[in-house]
Amino acid sequence: MTGELSPIDKAKFVAAKRAAGLVEDGMRVGLGTGSTAAWLVRCLGEMVREEGLKFTAVPTSTRTAELAREVGIPVTSLDEAKWLDLTIDGADEFDRDLNLIKGGGGALLQEKIVATASDQMVVIADAGKEVENLGAFPLPVEVIPFGWQTSQALIEETLVSMDVLGRSASLRMNGDRAFMTDEGNHILDLHLHRIGNARQLALVINQIPGVVENGLFIDICDTVIIGYGDGNVEVR
Numbered sequence: 001m002t003g004e005l006s007p008i009d010k011a012k013f014v015a016a017k018r019a020a021g022l023v024e025d026g027m028r029v030g031l032g033t034g035s036t037a038a039w040l041v042r043c044l045g046e047m048v049r050e051e052g053l054k055f056t057a058v059p060t061s062t063r064t065a066e067l068a069r070e071v072g073i074p075v076t077s078l079d080e081a082k083w084l085d086l087t088i089d090g091a092d093e094f095d096r097d098l099n100l101i102k103g104g105g106g107a108l109l110q111e112k113i114v115a116t117a118s119d120q121m122v123v124i125a126d127a128g129k130e131v132e133n134l135g136a137f138p139l140p141v142e143v144i145p146f147g148w149q150t151s152q153a154l155i156e157e158t159l160v161s162m163d164v165l166g167r168s169a170s171l172r173m174n175g176d177r178a179f180m181t182d183e184g185n186h187i188l189d190l191h192l193h194r195i196g197n198a199r200q201l202a203l204v205i206n207q208i209p210g211v212v213e214n215g216l217f218i219d220i221c222d223t224v225i226i227g228y229g230d231g232n233v234e235v236r
């Protein structure tokens with residue numbers, strides 16, 4: 001499954017592999033989205049095919065659902081599963097309090113719903129995702145397409161009154177078209193550089209008309225499994 005991996009892929013793989021070991025027969029498990037989560041799905045697929053692991057999987061995007069089916073993991077919806085034992089997902093940034101920025105892959109809405117419907121959320125990440133302060137990675141905010149420029153202007157106005165360095169919000173593109181989430185929404189990426197009060201910012205952004213959800217995951221993650229390029233793994 002792995003062949004010769006670059007240090008970054010090795011780091012993602014070893015974190016994913018360790019997290020896959022947390023999944024036991026009969027569990028209901030949320031499967032994240034992104035390149036690190038894809039390693040997890042491949043590891044779990046191998047466990048299903050070769051060890052007969054049986055668990056209920058709830059994917060957080062159509063991409064993850066397709067990969068899961070491809071590797072032999074049957075998937076179901078969150079409404080069907082109702083409550084999950086565990087969600088394992090990647091992150092774009094995590095800080096020492098295990099608060100996160102997510103949504104680099106555009107799946108933050110389903111990811112947040114699935115994570116908050118879980119007894120435990122475990123993040124898998126390469127060591128480069130750890131930051132002193134959240135915000136160097138642009139903060140994704142999902143907005144409905146109707147009047148998105150008004151939402152963008154309101155967000156930028158709001159940022160002026162907050163403890164953030166950057167104040168611009170750009171529409172995420174996919175080639176020459178606006179990026180579309182699985183829910184048919186757009187993503188505005190907020191270029192903040194450093195977020196002073198992530199908790200407050202997350203609450204304030206979600207009050208703006210047109211905003212569906214933002215990529216700040218505050219007090220949601222329980223554990224981070226950090227992978228290193230030399231194959232070491234650290235659990236926090």
Ligand code: 5RP
Pocket residue numbers: 032033034035036037089090091092101102103104105106107108111
């Ligand atoms: C997708 C996400 C991903 O978990 C995040 O972007 C990390 O991705 P990767 O593992 O590819 O670095 O939030 O919406």
